[in-house]
Amino acid sequence: MIMVGAMVASLWAIGWLMKAPYAVRWNMTGILLVGVMLTHVILPDGHPLRMATGGDARLWGLLIAFGFIVWGYRKVLARLRARVVQNETPVAQPDSFSSTELNRYARHIILREIGGPGQKALRNARVLVVGAGGLGAPALQYLAAAGIGTIGVIDDDVVENANLQRQVIHLDRTIGMPKVHSAAEAMRAQNPFVTVRPYHRRLEADIAAELFADYDLVLDGTDNFTTRYLVNATAVETKTPLIAAALTQWEGQISLYDPARGTPCYACVFPTSPDPSLVPSCAEAGVIGPLPGVIGAMMAVEAIKQITGAGEGLGGRLLIYDALYAQVRTIGVKPREDCTVCQGRGLHGQGGRS
Secondary structure (H helix, E strand, O other): HHHHHHHEEEEEEHHOOOOOOOHHHHHHHHHHHHHHHHHHHHHHEEEEEEEHHOOOHHHHHHHHHHHHHHHHHHHHHOOOOOOHHHOOOOOOOOOOOOHHHHHHHHHHOOOOOOHHHHHHHHOOOEEEEOOOOOOOHHHHHHHHHHHOEEEEEEOEEEOOOHHHHHHHHOOHHHHEEEHHHHHHHHHHHHOOOEEEEEOOOOOOOHHHHHHHHOOOEEEOEEEEHHHHHHHHHHHHOOOOEEEEEEEEEEEEEEEOOOHHHHHOOOHHOOOOOOOOHHOOOOHHOOOOOOOOHHHHHHHHHHHHHHOOOOOOOEOOOOEEEOOOOOOEEEEEEOOOOOOOOHHHHHOOOOOOOO
16 A cells, blocks of 8 residues: 555656646556556465555455546536536626627727727616517627627516527527526627626516616517506606517517607507507417517617617607518607606606616
């Protein structure tokens, strides 16, 4: 035993002097122990060499087995740590971009309307997307790619096979997974420099105001009027700018609602929800696959403009896109004096959250 211990120590000392990697030193130690084991198997009982190296092969067998257990445990632990690191979001320096970020956002930074200050504003922004379906899927992808610092997404649905024709952020292998987690996984994979906050639950009135207060901008991509009116009322209450869109079959619409800065709210333009028979769901009426991508990408564009101050947004204008006939129309919309949601609060023109 003492002789083998001295040989192992000599191997590690030589490895240290030669600056050999730890893997090489462990390999040499393993080869030595295997050699000792073979010596015990080949040589007869009572042989001086066997006696000098412990006298019993079972001792070395147990030692080698223990070594393999430790090695296997370390391998499993390393893999688990690697998975944790992959899921963690890198935290960028508050006042500077890394070289990787500068290269990634170079096409934004060279735009004079955005530049470095605009990209920094995007990184500091907090955007909440309500719905991770047809409209939310492309909006989330482009917000993450653009470098929005914090992206929240709330949805209580799970990925279904029928979603994949248009909800491009989800994959076949994520069928059955909550949409918010499927979307979060895709966003983190595309841009590890953003923070994603998934909320797997339905947006309800008891949590809406507290949730909205933590974000600078809200994007509404929901597919039912109950949630749309809740989103609008909460955005008005918290003075949070709202970009809302909707679509059906071949047509989509989008606008910016920000009554704290003089625009109408969603209820000013659509004071009551239409009869359900007049607005069938996508499952009932169908929808052309790329249409959510077109309108969802517009939502992301308007969000970037709103955050950076670039160009002119859709506040006070409703943009309608007819994909079937390749037509785009813009309709002017104004606040309604009798709106029960925003006029009673006296918000128009008063300014809101920055």
